Amino acid sequence: MAAPAALDGDVIVVGGGIVGLSAARALAAAGARTVVVERQRVGAEASTAAAGMLAPQAEAEEGSPLLELALRARDHHSALAPALEAETGLTVDLAGRGLIELAFTAEDRRRLAARREWQVRRGLAVEALGPAEVREAEPNVNPEVCGGLYVPGDRCVDNVRLVRALAASAVARGASIVTGRPVTGLVVENGRVAGVTAAAEVLRAPVVINAMGAWAGLLAGDPLPPPVEPVRGHIVAFDMAPALLRHVVCSPRGYLVPRADGRTLAGSTTERAGFDKTVTAAGLRAVLAIALEIAPVLADVRVADSWAGLRPGTPDGLPVIGPGALPGLIHATGLYRNGILLGPLAGEIAAALARGLPPPVDLAPFAVTRFAAARR
């Protein structure tokens, strides 16, 4: 049962998505012997299925602890993208033109006005746009638009490229990445974490980071597993001439994200269908309706691809970031609709905790222990 010593380490990171790779990258830079154990390949799940929105102002609710974390995460991306490019030579296509959210109904306008009000109060940059201003900023949006918001700080990143750059950086910094090896459970000794079991092998480390996304609740031996649940989202990718859209463009029902490669991604649905990534008729239809409401000109554009991914949702919609119920266990999951936005920061927070450092933000709202009462 003894594992090859080469795969033991100071920290084992379970899950090779954006969270796990970011944690490993930070740990390796600090000199920790770090092993990412990934059941498939890096970024195989939500990290590459997402559309890459970095939109705390479009997603967060007033007063939610998520807002502060998300704003900080957005700044973190601004620093991360050039650092990754300098380290690896890989661009992540962090797009800087901001986000426009559209209103098509009186109810949409009311929602946008309310959001603008609290965000201005909070000191965030956000501008109200009239229909003519929206169409001037984005000539291809639906002419029935009746108003909008411009959020200069929200943006998007090519999350597929981000996975690639994070993996390259983590490896260059000295992390090990072991793929194709499913972790099934924790090894617990003397009441604390001592490693993980991966198939018939034991990989030993005094610290284990659970960065398993929608699968984070399935790590055997965790007395208080994060109650994450997969929440399916459909994406449709359109072929197109670049420059159909200049910004990320949202409605209260979904979004369009222009990619540097010329495609436009449309999303998304929120469906509870278990661990089922089937592209369904209902999912496709919903995303096509979102896309065509925002930009009817897409009606004649080729649908190049479609897929579905599984977000890690939690009962209260907040992440699970912080110590687990066993010494040596650290969670970084439950990022739900903000996985690409929060992922790098969540990974670095987990890395700080793994090194015994104080977290850079207050993690109390994100503690897994908030779910302990409900389980009893």
Added chain:
Amino acid sequence: MAAPAALDGDVIVVGGGIVGLSAARALAAAGARTVVVERQRVGAEASTAAAGMLAPQAEAEEGSPLLELALRARDHHSALAPALEAETGLTVDLAGRGLIELAFTAEDRRRLAARREWQVRRGLAVEALGPAEVREAEPNVNPEVCGGLYVPGDRCVDNVRLVRALAASAVARGASIVTGRPVTGLVVENGRVAGVTAAAEVLRAPVVINAMGAWAGLLAGDPLPPPVEPVRGHIVAFDMAPALLRHVVCSPRGYLVPRADGRTLAGSTTERAGFDKTVTAAGLRAVLAIALEIAPVLADVRVADSWAGLRPGTPDGLPVIGPGALPGLIHATGLYRNGILLGPLAGEIAAALARGLPPPVDLAPFAVTRFAAARR
């Protein structure tokens, strides 16, 4: 400029779809040296893009000359399928359970009642169904159905398999099939057809059958080309357990065709977009709406594939079958929404004309000369 003698013949058939293969199969059986010249591969276009409906009663209008041709073509399929299977060992999955058309609105019911009335008058088998009878016959249709028709004679065939069997039979009977060779024009000598040009080559034959589908108007040298226009149709293929549907099921807006392989095909749109087979957002959305109206249970079924094909439409919606404007030229095209249904019969009619035999049906309504006045 002399072509290899091996590719000269008695008859050249331009186009290797269901029409052209059927013509070649009939000609070869009659001992004619027959060469099919196909620019891509057999069945590359509408012949395999279609869903395989054989539904004269669901498609035809009262009193249209198309109806008699279509009914005859339906009978022809009943004889063709076992003949092909006996000859080639290949099944074409001719499904025998009939077609059910659904009504969801008062207007739908009115249309179905009117159709039933004239079809009963015409002596065709058709039965009115109440909502309970519809749901008993097809438990998975939308419970909001308010009525229906059962047409026992309408059915479907696997048109991909039909192409394969027709090609195998035509070759076995002695026809040549030359693929990857685009025909660009007619060779005309002494006022009559003497062959075709294919790239730099001349293939000689005293009779040429134009079975070019949506491209039939593009044969250079034809003084009165059939005014066919491509009419795009989208199809969505669903994965599924077999037996979700027992019959072909239509609404006035589209149809679902259960395939023997377990998939269900949904169609279709009628779009004038030139020779553009792009799968568009609007096309996909329209077909998904058709499918989900007929069988909401499809909402959670995997969308396995989608494509678009080009039907050969004509200004009056009727085929072009019969002699062309030059001696030796014969048309068999313009089958529009009934290409799989009419294709084998149309090919055999063209073969009869090529052999100088009288056509088995009155071709006056389908003569290309009906478009001569409009062109002057």
